[in-house]
Amino acid sequence: MxxxxxxxxxxxxxxxxxxxxxxxxxxxxxxxxxxxxxxxxxxxxxxxxxxxxxxxxxxxxxxxxxxxxxxxxxxxxxxxxxxxxxxxxxLASAWHTYESLARLRGATLERTRFAVHKAAGQHRLLVVTGPSGAMVPAFQLDADGSVRPEVVELLEPLLAAGMDVWRTWAWLTRPAALAAGLVPAEAVVGEDPADADVVRRAAQRLARTVAGNG
Known part of the structure; x- marks a missing residue:
């Protein structure tokens, strides 16, 4: 040619x-x-x-x-x-900056920033860095800006295993094959205990894979 x-x-x-x-x-x-x-x-x-x-x-x-x-x-x-x-x-879905989360929580910016850093360090809050700086995806929060404890059950193993934060966000908010096609962040707070159990076990399995332990 x-x-x-x-x-x-x-x-x-x-x-x-x-x-x-x-x-x-x-x-x-x-x-x-x-x-x-x-x-x-x-x-x-x-x-x-x-x-x-x-x-x-x-x-x-x-x-x-x-x-x-x-x-x-x-x-x-x-x-x-x-x-x-x-x-x-x-990026087109709902997320918060430190400022918008502070307003939602009715707290000062400094207190909110400290709380976000602490929770992220404990693998209890997903924070990503995007075009606007630090971003807190809204799917993991309730109406007053607190982290949903059910979602923390999924976040902790994945983040502790070292899973990329963008991949974690995507896995939790999209239908997941490992979770029988359920959307993990929705199923874990849904009304069906069986679905919640499925996604919790799926998160544990994925965390072990990410960590290289099977």
Whole structure:
């Protein structure tokens, strides 16, 4: 295949998959379209355009997953893209800053900040760092801003095991295969004790997996 067609084939393929914006995060050359529509691949280290040999290498890297290279997909890129979509969905859900949580609790900002840090350090509150700084997801709180004790039963094992906070947020608030398709944070505070037991045991199993103990 001619070098130029390889550049265009790769560009069109990644554009159709919606993965172009995630190339840099994966440490791969970036893609842009020149004024004439030509695909331009840029080396992130040098800032220069890739030569034919480098484009061929990139082609091989992106098609190395799967038993059939002609139909393989760039799995790491897909994973990064999926994670980005999950982050966007979580950021669109309800969450608090220190200031908004302080207002909800009717407490001072300093007292709220201290309480959040203490609870997070004890694995009793999920706090993530996002575009606006520290974020306290609202799913784990009741109407007055206190942490739901039932949710703490899920948080403690996962956070103590070292599970990534974004992954923890996603697992608790989305249907989980390990929890029989239940949404853990909803099931644990629901009316069915059996469902609550299912998600508690699922959290324990996931924590052991994260910690490397089975």
């Amino acid at each position: 001619e070098p130029d067609s390889t550049r265009e084939r790769l560009a069109t393929w990644l554009e159709e998959l919606g993965l172009v914006d995630h190339l840099a995060e994966a440490g791969l050359p970036s893609l842009a379209r020149a004024d004439d529509g030509r695909a331009v691949w840029t080396d992130p280290r040098t800032g220069g355009e890739l030569d034919d040999a480098q484009v061929a290498d990139l082609d091989a890297v992106l098609h190395q997953e799967g038993s059939d290279p002609a139909h393989a997909v760039p799995v790491p890129l897909l994973q990064i893209a999926r994670q980005a979509r999950v982050h966007d969905e979580l």
